[in-house]
Amino acid sequence: MYDFSSRVAVVTGAAQGIGRAIAEGFIRNDVKTVVLLDYNGDLVKATAAELDPEGKRALAFKCDVSDKENVRGVFAEIYEKLGRVDILVNNAGINRDAMFHKMTADQFRSVVEVNFFGTVNCASEVILKMREQEFGRIINISSVSAHGSVGQTNYSASKAAVNGFTRSLALESARKNITVNAIEPGFIETDMLRSMPEEIYNAKLKAHPAQKFGSPDQLANAVLFLASDEGAWVNGNIMIVSGAGRVV
Ligand SMILES: NC(=O)c1ccc[n+]([C@@H]2O[C@H](COP(=O)([O-])OP(=O)(O)OC[C@H]3O[C@@H](n4cnc5c(N)ncnc54)[C@H](O)[C@@H]3O)[C@@H](O)[C@H]2O)c1
Numbered sequence: 597m598y599d600f601s602s603r604v605a606v607v608t609g610a611a612q613g614i615g616r617a618i619a620e621g622f623i624r625n626d627v628k629t630v631v632l633l634d635y636n637g638d639l640v641k642a643t644a645a646e647l648d649p650e651g652k653r654a655l656a657f658k659c660d661v662s663d664k665e666n667v668r669g670v671f672a673e674i675y676e677k678l679g680r681v682d683i684l685v686n687n688a689g690i691n692r693d694a695m696f697h698k699m700t701a702d703q704f705r706s707v708v709e710v711n712f713f714g715t716v717n718c719a720s721e722v723i724l725k726m727r728e729q730e731f732g733r734i735i736n737i738s739s740v741s742a743h744g745s746v747g748q749t750n751y752s753a754s755k756a757a758v759n760g761f762t763r764s765l766a767l768e769s770a771r772k773n774i775t776v777n778a779i780e781p782g783f784i785e786t787d788m789l790r791s792m793p794e795e796i797y798n799a800k801l802k803a804h805p806a807q808k809f810g811s812p813d814q815l816a817n818a819v820l821f822l823a824s825d826e827g828a829w830v831n832g833n834i835m836i837v838s839g840a841g842r843v844v
Contacts, residue, residue: 598824600627604678605823608633608661608718609688611640613786614737617812618685620647621820623654631674631681633659633718634688661688661714662706671721680729681722683823686715686758687737691788693747704750711754716761723769732774733823736762738834740780740842755780759834766832775831777822782838783809806839814839 605622609615610632622630630653634640637658648654655677659670674681689711692703715736726732741748742755759778766776783789783800789809790797801809818837821827 598625598820598826600625600683600823603627603682603823604629604631604674604680605683605685606631606633606674606681606718606722607685607687608659608714610634610656611636611643613788614781614784614812614815615685615687616643616647617816618687618819619643619654621813621816622683622823623647625820627653629678630654631678632656633661633670635660661686661718662709664713664717667714667717667721671718675725681725682729682731683733683735684718684722685735685737685819685823686718688714689737689739689788691748691751691791693751695747696749699750707750708754708757711751712757712761715758719761719765723765723774726774727769727772730773732769732772733827734762734765734774734776735819735822736776736778737819738762738778738780740782740836740838742780762834763832770831775822775828777830777833777835779815779818779822780834780836780838781810781815782836782841784815785809785811804839804841806841808839809841810837810839 607619610619611634619630619632632640632644640656644654644656657670660666736758738758739755741752745752762778
């Protein structure tokens, strides 16, 4: 159990999957407030109501992280309502897989816009205030695919960019008591994974050293550690959370 009772956390892409599990983890660990952002406005509101039926700890906003103006407006509202953001988890992500020779420019660009620029957009709304308050935790959800993956030139490039951004921002922010880390999940059982063709899913499962995939909760536990006071000295790290799958 961590003590997040004085912390305000924001989790992007929190309507379902890994982001939902992270928001749930914060609530389980008595967070003061967790703000769930997602581009699916109805689902993120329903998720927040399910995780926090009394409406005391969770707030939800529709937000497209790839839209800088939208992100700016939503964070302005968060600061107006809550006064601070202590923890930012950049989790929103998409994949639009295809071999590069068949990939459209739009397929490439949309993935980079959400996965990389979405991370940049949200970080840029909190970084100044985190420096002023001399406390912050930024956790970016990358992927083991950052190191190369067939059919994922767009996704892989977007996540490799997240890794570089993470390391550099950590160097810039360490003096201000702000940590910036990334997590590279291996395969985690969510809709994103289930969108894979069945034969590829089965082949990946067979190839996994543990013969199983991870759960969103298992990934969330690593995020909670990085967000906690106990994780203070882990900074500028790219942490693989994959049950030994595709360790690179
Ligand atoms: N599931 C895996 O195996 C796996 C592996 C490695 C990395 N990841 C990463 O983990 C993160 C979460 O993935 P997941 O498996 O839970 O996926 P998911 O598809 O189940 O959930 C992603 C969430 O992000 C939201 N989203 C998408 N675009 C958005 C946007 N522009 N603005 C705001 N919200 C947006 C979706 O509505 C959805 O609720 C992603 O960054 C993904 O790349 C997942």
